[in-house]
Every structure is written in C-alpha cells, then in structure tokens.
Amino acid sequence: MDSSTILEKYFPQLSAQQKAQFQELGNLYVEWNEKINVISRKDIEHIYERHILHALAIGKFQNLSRKKVLDVGTGGGFPGIPLAILFPDAEFTLVDSIGKKIKVVHAIVDKLGLENVDALHQRAEKTKGKFDFVVSRAVTRMKSFVHWVHPMIQSEKPEDNCGIIALKGGDLEEEMAEIKRMYQEVSISKYFSEPFFETKKIIFVPF
Numbered sequence: 448m449d450s451s452t453i454l455e456k457y458f459p460q461l462s463a464q465q466k467a468q469f470q471e472l473g474n475l476y477v478e479w480n481e482k483i484n485v486i487s488r489k490d491i492e493h494i495y496e497r498h499i500l501h502a503l504a505i506g507k508f509q510n511l512s513r514k515k516v517l518d519v520g521t522g523g524g525f526p527g528i529p530l531a532i533l534f535p536d537a538e539f540t541l542v543d544s545i546g547k548k549i550k551v552v553h554a555i556v557d558k559l560g561l562e563n564v565d566a567l568h569q570r571a572e573k574t575k576g577k578f579d580f581v582v583s584r585a586v587t588r589m590k591s592f593v594h595w596v597h598p599m600i601q602s603e604k605p606e607d608n609c610g611i612i613a614l615k616g617g618d619l620e621e622e623m624a625e626i627k628r629m630y631q632e633v634s635i636s637k638y639f640s641e642p643f644f645e646t647k648k649i650i651f652v653p654f
C-alpha cells in the first residue's frame with residue numbers, strides 16, 4: 448500500500464521521517480485489522496483516503512503545533528495518530544473505553560516511535576488534565592460530547608483559540624441546534640477534492 452500520492456498531494460512539506468511513518472502506518476493497520484477490527488473491513492483498502500487523510504483534515508483547519516490535544520473515543524487511533532505524525536511538536540492524549548482498541552494504539556505508537564502520544568484505556572468523562580483542543584470522529588451526539596469534555600478544555604494562553612474539533616458527516620442542523628452554543632461548520636471538500644469528502648464536515652465549537 449502506498450501513501451505517498453494522496454498524502455503528499457495535500458501535505459507537500461512532510462519530512463522524510465513523516466513520509467516513512469505514514470507509509471508504515473497503513474501497513475500496521477492492515478496487519479492489526481486482521482486481529483482486531485479497528486476499521487470497517489470493507490474500508491481497509493481505502494485507509495489512506497477515508498481514515499488517514501480524513502483525520503488530517505483537522506490539521507488543515509487548525510495548526511496544532513505546540514498544542515495539547517485530547518482525542519476522545521479514538522478507537523484504533525483516529526484522528527489522533529495521523530495528527531500526531533503531522534504535528535510532532537504537539538502533545539496528544541488518546542482515550543477509549545475499550546481496552547483492546549487502546550492495545551492497538553499502544554502497539555502502533557511503539558512501532559512508529561511516536562514520542563508525543565499517550566494512550567489511555569478510560570472513559571472520556573474520567574479524563575484528567577486540560578487541553579487546548581479536543582478532537583473526535585464518530586463517537587456520540589455533540590450535546591453529550593460537549594457535556595463530557597467541557598471541563599477539560601482550557602488554553603494555557605487565554606488569547607489562543609481552543610475548543611472541540613469534530614469530524615462529522617451528513618445533515619447536522621438538528622444535532623448542532625441541541626448544543627445551544629456558537630459553532631463553525633467547514634466542508635472538508637474545501638481542502639480535499641476526492642468525492643468521499645463531499646459530505647464530510649469539520650465542526651468547531653469554540654470555548
């Protein structure tokens with residue numbers, strides 16, 4: 448499986464180390480997905496587009512360099528692991544309530560030598576610490592999500608941006624009306640031209 452074409456098209460500044468890590472990442476998911484289902488099996492052949500590039504859309508929306516980032520309900524590491532490769536100077540904490548998924552995250556992080564990722568087997572609501580951004584994909588409705596994570600969001604520098612950045616799809620009007628907060632919706636097609644992204648959105652809830 449070759450990552451270079453699709454990732455380098457949108458991220459031409461990747462270092463040789465990042466390119467090698469992304470290349471290895473696809474191979475590791477193929478290997479692990481045979482043992483533990485972290486990605487829908489029919490999707491594994493599209494891992495670079497539908498999972499890795501999808502996760503990296505967050506990096507197009509917000510520069511996470513030197514930020515503290517929490518990925519809630521990371522499953523096998525999405526969006527956290529691709530973002531940790533893209534932003535080696537940011538600190539990532541990945542949590543999931545299913546232990547075997549965190550086991551996959553640990554194995555992948557070790558194999559890639561990622562030093563900026565901490566992966567914890569725990570429920571989102573129990574997470575300790577403060578983060579600039581909480582990211583997620585496909586975890587729960589935004590109303591519950593805001594409730595879980597709002598105590599954990601706080602920028603160390605009050606003048607900086609902070610909040611929730613979620614990858615979502617489809618019609619979100621009803622779901623987002625429930626949160627009764629300001630938010631921003633950005634179509635991922637703005638960044639990536641593949642038809643897969645036509646219905647995909649980034650939702651930013653500032654805090």
Ligand SMILES: C[S@@+](CC[C@H](N)C(=O)[O-])C[C@H]1O[C@@H](n2cnc3c(N)ncnc32)[C@H](O)[C@@H]1O
Nearest residue numbers: 520521522525543544545569570571584585586
């Ligand atoms: C559909 S999967 C998505 C996984 C990953 N974010 C992705 O996009 O591939 C949802 C994940 O959220 C996790 N999850 C759901 N509720 C959670 C909670 N309260 N705390 C931590 N993890 C939770 C589940 O265990 C599951 O791994």
